[in-house]
Amino acid sequence: MLHITVAELAAAANLDLGASPWLELDQVRIDTFADATSDHQWIHVDPERAADGPFGRPIAHGYLTLSLVPYLLKQLMVITDHGRGTNYGLEKVRFTSVVPVGSELRLAATIPGSTRRDDGGVQYRLAFRIEILGQERPAVVGESIYVTYPAAS
DSSP: OEEEOHHHHHTOEEEEEEEOOOEEOOHHHHHHHHHHHTOOOHHHHOHHHHHTSTTSSOBOOHHHHHHTHHHHHTTTEEETTEEEEEEEEEEEEEEOSOOBTTOEEEEEEEEEEEEEOTTSOEEEEEEEEEEETTOSSOSEEEEEEEEEEEOOO
16 A cells, blocks of 8 residues: 655656455445435346346446445555545546446556646546456546645644
8 A cells, every 4th residue: 555645646657556455346335326326227236137137147337336446546545644635527437347246346546647736736647447356358447536635734
């Protein structure tokens, strides 16, 4: 795990964060996400019907898989003097493979670059892919943009 300050992050370029530990994506998490988003499509939440569907079992929502990026990023990097931060946006996000229930996922990421902002924050890009154990093709690829601010001293 990388421990980095906001100032160090401002100078980061082509910083490889490696890969997070694996996380199993179970049906409970899929169902909870379905409840939170009101997306109860059978391919996600009906194991019996999904067993006869194109993937032989339920699959995770693409946005559920994407939503795991911040959680998994915390397994790779800690900004030691972080005071607050925001998600600034997403770029080039593609859902490249389905995630069957029971799959194990991990985040592999790099920070291609960052910039200091006039308001005292640092804006950085996170190039990521969410990998599926045993599959060559990742579930999701893209870039996340974050803004972080140091804690008030």
